[in-house]
Amino acid sequence: xxxxxFSWFGTSLAAALLIAMAGMPPAAAQQQEEExxxxxxxxxxxxxxxMAPIAxxxxxxxxxxxxxxxxxxxxxxxxxxxxxxILDARGLRQGDDGTVFVxxxxxxxxxxxxxxxxxxxxxxxxxxxxxxxxxxxxxxxALYVATPKEILRYxxxxxxxxxxxxxVKVFDDxxxxxxxxxxxxxxxxxxxxxxxxxxxxxxxxxxxxxxLIMRINPDGSGKEVVARGVRNTVGFDFHPQTGELWFxxxxxxxxxxxxxxDELNRVTEPGKQHFGYPFCHSGxxxxxxxxxxxxxxxxxxxxxxxxxxxxxLGMRFYTGTMFPQQYRNAIFIxxxxxWNRTKKDADVAVAFLDADGRVRSVEPFLTGFVENNNYxxxxxxxxxxxxxxxxxxxDHNGAIxxxxxxx
Amino acid sequence: MPAFLLQVASLLAGSxxxxxxxxxxxxxxxxxxxxxxxxxxxxxxxxxxxxPTLYVxxxxxxxxxxxxPATVMTETTRGLSDDELRELSERVSGLPAPQAPEKASxxxxxxxxxxxxxEHRCQSCHGRDLSGRDQVPRIAPxxxxxxxxxxxxxxxxxxxxxxxxxxxxxxxxxxADLADLAHFLAHFRP
Numbered sequence: 366x367x368x369x370x371f372s373w374f375g376t377s378l379a380a381a382l383l384i385a386m387a388g389m390p391p392a393a394a395q396q397q398e399e400e401x402x403x404x405x406x407x408x409x410x411x412x413x414x415x416m417a418p419i420a421x422x423x424x425x426x427x428x429x430x431x432x433x434x435x436x437x438x439x440x441x442x443x444x445x446x447x448x449x450x451i452l453d454a455r456g457l458r459q460g461d462d463g464t465v466f467v468x469x470x471x472x473x474x475x476x477x478x479x480x481x482x483x484x485x486x487x488x489x490x491x492x493x494x495x496x497x498x499x500x501x502x503x504x505x506x507a508l509y510v511a512t513p514k515e516i517l518r519y520x521x522x523x524x525x526x527x528x529x530x531x532x533v534k535v536f537d538d539x540x541x542x543x544x545x546x547x548x549x550x551x552x553x554x555x556x557x558x559x560x561x562x563x564x565x566x567x568x569x570x571x572x573x574x575x576x577l578i579m580r581i582n583p584d585g586s587g588k589e590v591v592a593r594g595v596r597n598t599v600g601f602d603f604h605p606q607t608g609e610l611w612f613x614x615x616x617x618x619x620x621x622x623x624x625x626x627d628e629l630n631r632v633t634e635p636g637k638q639h640f641g642y643p644f645c646h647s648g649x650x651x652x653x654x655x656x657x658x659x660x661x662x663x664x665x666x667x668x669x670x671x672x673x674x675x676x677x678l679g680m681r682f683y684t685g686t687m688f689p690q691q692y693r694n695a696i697f698i699x700x701x702x703x704w705n706r707t708k709k710d711a712d713v714a715v716a717f718l719d720a721d722g723r724v725r726s727v728e729p730f731l732t733g734f735v736e737n738n739n740y741x742x743x744x745x746x747x748x749x750x751x752x753x754x755x756x757x758x759x760d761h762n763g764a765i766x767x768x769x770x771x772x
Numbered sequence: 773m774p775a776f777l778l779q780v781a782s783l784l785a786g787s788x789x790x791x792x793x794x795x796x797x798x799x800x801x802x803x804x805x806x807x808x809x810x811x812x813x814x815x816x817x818x819x820x821x822x823x824p825t826l827y828v829x830x831x832x833x834x835x836x837x838x839x840x841p842a843t844v845m846t847e848t849t850r851g852l853s854d855d856e857l858r859e860l861s862e863r864v865s866g867l868p869a870p871q872a873p874e875k876a877s878x879x880x881x882x883x884x885x886x887x888x889x890x891e892h893r894c895q896s897c898h899g900r901d902l903s904g905r906d907q908v909p910r911i912a913p914x915x916x917x918x919x920x921x922x923x924x925x926x927x928x929x930x931x932x933x934x935x936x937x938x939x940x941x942x943x944x945x946x947x948a949d950l951a952d953l954a955h956f957l958a959h960f961r962p
Contacts (some may be wrong), residue, residue, distance in 0.1 A: 417897035418935040420826055420906030423833035424854045471934045472830075474839055494838065541961065543932045543939035566940060 419704045419740060423472055425452045425763025430445060432673070432741035436733040438768055441689075446765035447756060448479050448486040454758040454765055456549065456679065457748035459504045460523045465748075466491075466508055467745055467758065468501040469549055476501065476510060478526045479765070491522070491529045496623045499599065500548030504557065504583060510660065511560065513546025514539055516585070536585035540565065540574050545597040549679065554608040561612075563569060563597040568617045568643050569653060576642050578612065578632075591634050593639040600679040600746070605694055607722060609633060611668065613698060616646050618705040627675045628667035629698065629716060629724065638665040668766035669716055669724040674703035677757075678712075679746030687753025694718065696731065697755060699744035709735050711743050713757055731757060731768060798856065799863050801848060808947055810867030818918040827909045830934060858961025869903070872913035876959035880943035885956025888949055890939055901962035907934055912960035921952035 369763075428449040436444045444497060453469035454477070460466065467477040476492040492498075492510065500511030508522040510532065517532035540546070547564025553559050557580040564576045578592045578601070591610065601612035610632040616625040625646035641648065641664040643655040648666035651659055671677045680698040695717045702711030713731035716724050734742045743761040750756060754769040793801075802820075806812050810821015820828065834840035836849040836857065848856070876882035889895070894911070898904050902912040911919065925931035925951065926938040933939075940952065 417905070417908050420908075420939055421934065422826065423830045424858065471932070472833070474837065497936070527797040543929060544943075546936075554881065566943075 383565075398729075416705060416707070419702075419743070419761075421453070421472060421761055423718040424451070425450045430763075431762055431764050432733070433766060435736070435741060436731060436766065438731055439581065440770055442770050444766055444768050447765045448488060449762070449764040451477055451479070451488055451765065452763045453620050453760050454513075455499050455760050456501045457746045457756055457758050457765070458501050458508075459748060459750065460503050460508075461506065462523045463751070464523050464526065465491075465756065465765075466498050466501055466503060466522075468510070470497055470760065472497045474498070476508070479609060480526070483744045486731070489526055491526055492532075497543075497547040500550040502550045502552055503553045504558075509535065509558065509583075511548035511549060512548045513543065513548070514541035516560065518583075518725060535583070536560075536581055538585075538588065540572075547599070549599045549601060551603075552583070553610065554603050555580075556583070557581060557587075559591065559601065559610065561595060561598045561601075562771070563595070563616050564642060567619065568652065568654065570643060578610070585682075587643070589636065591635045592630075592638055592640060594638075594641040594642045596642075600677060602696070604686050604722065605682050609722070610635070611680070611682075612698065613639065613671065613680050614642075614667075615636075615676055616674075617643070617652070620646070620653070621673075622708075623673045624707055626670040626673050627677050629669040629671055629677065629680075629696070629727075631668040631722070636644075638662070640665050640667075655744070669727050671700060671714065671727065672699065672710070675710070676701035676703060678744070679748075681747050681755075683749060683750055683755070685749050685753025691717065696746045697749075698727075699747050699757065700733065701743050701745055702740060705730070709738050711735060712738060713744050713747055725770070731766075776914050786913055790952075795856065795859050797862070798852075798860060801866060802860065803867075805844075806864070807867075811870040812915055815915075816917050816921065817915070818922075819870040819914060820864045820901065821867035823865050823910050824904045824906055824908065825861050825865040826906045828864050828906050832857040832861060836911060841925070869910065870913050872961045876955065878955060881952045881955045882959055884949075885952040885954070888945070888953050889956060892945070897937065902957070902960060903962075912957040914953045914957050916958035919957045922952060923950040923953060 397424055425742050431446055431449060433446045438444050451467055453473035454467050455470050456468035458466045465479040467473050474493055474495045478489045478491045480487045496512050498510050501696050502509040506521050508519040509727045510517045515537040516535045519532050520533045543563035544565050548561060551559050559578060559580045561578045562575055564571045576595055577589055577590050578595055579590050581588045595614055597615040598612045601610060605612055611628050612629045616627050616632055628647060629639055644659040645651055645661040645664050647670055648661050678699045678701045680696055683692045683695050683697060695715050698714045700712050700714055702709055711734040712729045714727050715730040717729045719725045734740060740761055742759040744757050745760045746758045749755045754767050757766045805817045806820045808857055810819060812819040835842060836844035836852060838846055853880040897908050897956050898911050923942055929940045
């Protein structure tokens with residue numbers, strides 16, 4: 366999610382206004398003064414004046430009030446509620462024995478475990494009191510949990526859902542900022558844990574420790590940077606055939622209604638590529654403040670553009686066999702939807718790749734999350750189940766939907 | 773122990789904390805400190821009149837779960853159900869919004885605060901009249917001591933809030949800036 370932060374832009378805007386006013390003829394300056402001083406420079410349009418991160422209730426939506434009947438999928442697919450009452454449901458991972466682990470972000474501070482009991486889902490809270498623990502991963506029987514400050518490991522988790530073990534601290538060499546400090550983590554085909562560190566701001570010159578994706582050994586050793594110029598990735602996965610890392614990235618706020626466009630990126634040379642932030646956005650435009658003297662040609666361009674302020678979060682390559690052949694190795698992407706834009710839109714999109722691994726098209730797949738420009742729900746992560754169906758988390762309602770084909 | 777803490781302690785004890793209370797009784801506990809007309813007279817205790825319902829509900833949730841630091845509020849909300857939090861937030865937000873005093877006590881600080889509010893886009897989320905909406909609180913007029921403490925808690929990382937927007941906004945501000953902002957918010961008249 367692209368979050369508020371406008372200190373740099375706000376300061377420069379105010380400075381520009383002061384300079385502009387100093388050179389104004391007296392009549393114009395007089396006119397400006399008729400507005401109370403606190404109001405100078407605010408957007409004139411009431412909608413823009415009220416643009417804020419989207420509200421989220423601290424109470425999950427009751428099962429019978431979920432918008433599932435309004436959700437749409439392509440012909441032959443079916444969408445249903447898989448589980449509900451999971452406040453702030455975000456990241457999804459499945460254990461070897463079938464447990465679905467669910468993370469949360471700002472509200473709940475919890476990690477949940479969902480078990481399928483004869484067609485009914487049983488939800489347990491297995492950890493609580495965590496701060497922004499959005500990042501989870503299941504690997505060799507253990508659950509990894511990442512907060513902005515540290516990565517923890519809960520061993521033999523599935524055998525101990527009722528009394529989870531005390532976690533082992535794996536890694537804490539992280540800046541721990543509140544803005545964009547929350548994580549998405551995943552084990553790569555190289556057996557390493559991939560960990561992002563976002564920019565600690567909307568737009569600023571990040572330190573060497575920020576705006577990157579790194580990888581570490583599962584024991585926390587061997588840290589190395591994989592990609593730079595990454596503002597805030599909250600979703601990535603590895604191509605099932607090439608092993609290449611693909612990631613979504615949330616671009617800066619407050620530039621314009623329709624710019625910049627959020628990105629889907631492809632890492633072809635780990636450790637060598639820079640994806641543009643804060644100098645170039647969307648591979649299309651240099652930043653009005655940090656882009657002077659720079660060119661978008663210096664940076665790796667996005668593999669696909671996913672829409673203005675669209676907030677693409679979790680993404681997964683489709684590795685199942687339940688869906689038709691064309692979906693094999695396509696990428697499902699949860700677009701959480703903008704707050705920093707007047708027109709709202711949210712969906713799960715699907716990106717189809719060609720034989721060379723280039724994005725052929727990006728199409729809406731699960732839609733119906735917006736009614737009268739209000740969110741009915743907001744997808745946060747997607748996950749391919751062992752049976753080939755996919756789960757979609759909705760943090761707005763605290764629910765998980767399942768999409769299946771045929772049958 | 774500060775006077776208002778004693779008051780809370782006696783209220784909790786007197787009403788049989790832990791036992792079933794009606795919503796009226798619980799609301800009485802809230803308003804004893806926060807002010808029965810929506811405006812607080814207690815040092816450090818915020819006025820709640822006219823706060824958006826969702827903001828109040830979210831804070832009550834954070835207090836109950838021990839996720840926003842405030843000993844008294846954590847005690848007061850312990851064991852309350854989601855429905856009780858919901859109803860209390862509706863009742864509290866229905867109280868009249870506080871009124872700003874006629875004139876700022878320090879016009880220079882007020883002006884400095886106004887410039888900071890503009891530069892850091894307070895109105896962008898809190899609205900042109902700073903009355904808030906949904907999960908975004910009404911921030912003016914508000915008790916100066918409470919606003920200052922809130923801003924300082926966001927700056928120190930003690931409080932993150934929903935969305936982590938505020939820690940980022942206050943990061944470049946000095947302590948003096950925060951004090952000027954709080955003074956502006958206390959005396960703000962739309």
